[in-house]
Amino acid sequence: MSRTLIIGYGNLLRGDDAVGFLAAERLRALVQDPEIEVLALHQLTPELMEPISRADRVLFIDAAATGDPGTIRRKKVLPAAATPRFTHYAEPAALLAGARSLFGHAPQAWLFTVSGGDFELTRDLSVPVAKALFRLVAGIVRRVPRPVPAP
Amino acid sequence: MPRQTIVIDPVTRIEGHSKISIHLDEEGHVEEAYFHVTQFRGFEKFCEGRPFYEMPSLMARICGICPVSHLVASAKACDAILAVRIPENAARLRRILNLAQIVQSHALSFFYLSSADLLLGMDGDPAKRNVFGVMEANPAIAKDGIKLRQFGQQTIEWLAGKRIHPAWVVPGGVASPVTGETRDRILAALPEMLTIAGRTLDWFNSEMESFREEIRSFANFPTLFMGLVGEDGGLEHYDGKLRFLDAGGHIVADHIDGASYASHIAEIAHPWTYLKTSFYKPMGYPDGVYRVGPLARLNIVDGCGTPRASQEWAEFRELDRGAVLSSFYYHYARLIEILFALEKMEQLLNAPDILDTNVRAHARANNLEGVGVSEAPRGTLMHHYKVDRDGLITWANLIIATGHNNAAMNRGVLQVARHFVHGNKLSEGMLNRVEAVIRTFDPCLSCSTHADGRLMLEVELRNAGGELVDAIRR
Numbered sequence: 001m002s003r004t005l006i007i008g009y010g011n012l013l014r015g016d017d018a019v020g021f022l023a024a025e026r027l028r029a030l031v032q033d034p035e036i037e038v039l040a041l042h043q044l045t046p047e048l049m050e051p052i053s054r055a056d057r058v059l060f061i062d063a064a065a066t067g068d069p070g071t072i073r074r075k076k077v078l079p080a081a082a083t084p085r086f087t088h089y090a091e092p093a094a095l096l097a098g099a100r101s102l103f104g105h106a107p108q109a110w111l112f113t114v115s116g117g118d119f120e121l122t123r124d125l126s127v128p129v130a131k132a133l134f135r136l137v138a139g140i141v142r143r144v145p146r147p148v149p150a151p
Numbered sequence: 152m153p154r155q156t157i158v159i160d161p162v163t164r165i166e167g168h169s170k171i172s173i174h175l176d177e178e179g180h181v182e183e184a185y186f187h188v189t190q191f192r193g194f195e196k197f198c199e200g201r202p203f204y205e206m207p208s209l210m211a212r213i214c215g216i217c218p219v220s221h222l223v224a225s226a227k228a229c230d231a232i233l234a235v236r237i238p239e240n241a242a243r244l245r246r247i248l249n250l251a252q253i254v255q256s257h258a259l260s261f262f263y264l265s266s267a268d269l270l271l272g273m274d275g276d277p278a279k280r281n282v283f284g285v286m287e288a289n290p291a292i293a294k295d296g297i298k299l300r301q302f303g304q305q306t307i308e309w310l311a312g313k314r315i316h317p318a319w320v321v322p323g324g325v326a327s328p329v330t331g332e333t334r335d336r337i338l339a340a341l342p343e344m345l346t347i348a349g350r351t352l353d354w355f356n357s358e359m360e361s362f363r364e365e366i367r368s369f370a371n372f373p374t375l376f377m378g379l380v381g382e383d384g385g386l387e388h389y390d391g392k393l394r395f396l397d398a399g400g401h402i403v404a405d406h407i408d409g410a411s412y413a414s415h416i417a418e419i420a421h422p423w424t425y426l427k428t429s430f431y432k433p434m435g436y437p438d439g440v441y442r443v444g445p446l447a448r449l450n451i452v453d454g455c456g457t458p459r460a461s462q463e464w465a466e467f468r469e470l471d472r473g474a475v476l477s478s479f480y481y482h483y484a485r486l487i488e489i490l491f492a493l494e495k496m497e498q499l500l501n502a503p504d505i506l507d508t509n510v511r512a513h514a515r516a517n518n519l520e521g522v523g524v525s526e527a528p529r530g531t532l533m534h535h536y537k538v539d540r541d542g543l544i545t546w547a548n549l550i551i552a553t554g555h556n557n558a559a560m561n562r563g564v565l566q567v568a569r570h571f572v573h574g575n576k577l578s579e580g581m582l583n584r585v586e587a588v589i590r591t592f593d594p595c596l597s598c599s600t601h602a603d604g605r606l607m608l609e610v611e612l613r614n615a616g617g618e619l620v621d622a623i624r625r
Binding site: 042046047049050081094098101102103 | 263
């Protein structure tokens with residue numbers, strides 16, 4: 001069984017930006033598998049390089065500021081160096097590069113995004129994003145490897 | 152040449168948002184320089200009317216970097232309102248959490264925000280002067296920094312339930328005792344962290360010779376220093392009494408109860424910043440300007456109280472005859488404090504009663520006022536609340552470490568600008584040094600901009616030629 005790390009991130013107080021965080025929370029409740037670790041975070045930070053390096057594959061879940069609200073996209077992420085101006089957060093590609101250069105392994109990784117429509121100060125998702133959240137979580141649950149039942 | 156103003160906006164690699172303005176005369180010489188804090192939070196006002204027991208969780212929201220510091224100071228203020236002495240093991244657990252906070256915050260400051268200046272040089276490529284540049288230039292140091300911060304954050308999560316904005320510290324103690332499993336996990340991780348701390352100190356000491364000019368000019372001037380000390384005069388981050396020390400290393404005031412801070416500290420507001428400025432009241436402003444934080448703490452104490460940190464502290468004190476004055480040494484002091492925090496956590500976790508389940512005292516509001524003082528990573532943190540008979544907050548005052556340091560930071564910016572900036576020939580490295588002196592203090596601006604009463608505000612109306620037409624001040 002390969003080890004999967006799911007990282008959903010976003011700001012719970014900025015409307016649709018919360019979708020990644022909320023997806024991770026739901027997945028943590030649904031996926032009861034010791035080989036799958038789920039993290040719900042406000043943002044990506046350099047400390048994630050180490051747990052990323054221990055995984056065989058990583059799924060990042062984030063909100064997107066572009067596209068029709070509720071649109072779900074998936075793309076493969078490859079390691080790439082980054083030079084952000086601020087150092088409190090990082091991009092998935094930079095974390096993969098750091099995992100490889102500092103901890104010796106960059107797993108396969110995908111980024112799932114849900115296009116948001118409302119990023120103002122609210123704890124509520126917009127209707128299209130709330131609906132997309134159900135589809136996204138169901139889709140990821142179908143994709144993650146299932147444990148083989150004991151004979 | 153005409154008079155000019157150089158503006159650095161934003162100041163990078165610090166916590167929060169600010170800018171620096173450097174004013175040059177006709178000859179291109181630096182005339183004045185200011186550190187402007189451009190954000191305003193106002194927690195002191197909008198907590199009014201809330202029940203006091205909500206305050207620790209509310210106040211933790213001030214900051215995503217040091218929420219634990221606000222939790223601790225706020226809970227101590229609430230303990231005073233309850234009029235209880237919290238169980239010994241609750242105090243022990245709060246101490247461990249506070250030390251984990253110091254480890255993760257100091258690691259962030261040193262490795263993520265400042266090590267690029269030290270490793271790549273003040274004149275290094277600005278595109279590389281960040282933690283990712285450090286990863287390329289010296290992966291071992293970057294890895295050490297990440298591991299150390301991860302340890303601090305993880306310890307906070309293990310003890311308090313989550314890394315950011317935990318609610319475990321409550322009025323009267325902590326919400327739950329520590330389990331044997333959690334204690335053992337933290338203890339198991341400590342040896343590697345102690346190795347990293349020692350290795351980083353060795354590296355920093357070997358690099359210091361390359362920064363002689365910065366050491367001479369980075370906020371290197373006489374001020375007072377303030378912080379908490381233990382009953383034995385030792386390094387203390389959770390409890391203790393306030394001590395003021397002068398630049399010559401002489402104690403100016405000692406054994407000050409945190410609750411009487413207002414007799415010793417006063418604050419003023421300037422029109423060009425939202426950050427209040429504190430000073431030592433008996434000496435007035437500006438003679439009473441003081442510094443807080445790691446440099447101040449190591450200056451004011453009589454010793455550290457843990458074996459390896461004590462050795463490093465003894466070397467630190469050899470740097471100057473009196474107090475160590477250069478703010479460049481904040482970095483050094485920060486590393487010594489990481490070592491101390493790790494050693495102290497080990498001592499506390501090995502205490503025989505660490506698993507004691509009596510960790511909370513219960514009471515109603517018995518006092519109408521409470522003050523909580525603790526040492527946050529950046530310096531002394533004070534929370535002062537008043538409540539009505541129903542326990543609702545009627546007034547709050549927060550004095551944050553960065554506010555204590557405001558006058559010294561401004562003076563430091565001017566000193567560095569005068570030393571390095573010459574208007575007829577500007578370089579990126581010059582301006583980076585002006586930012587770097589601010590980084591030595593590790594200011595946390597989101598923590599520190601809460602008005603007590605009325606903020607000074609000045610609005611100037613200028614015509615197209617820049618001539619002042621009208622001004623309103625309140």
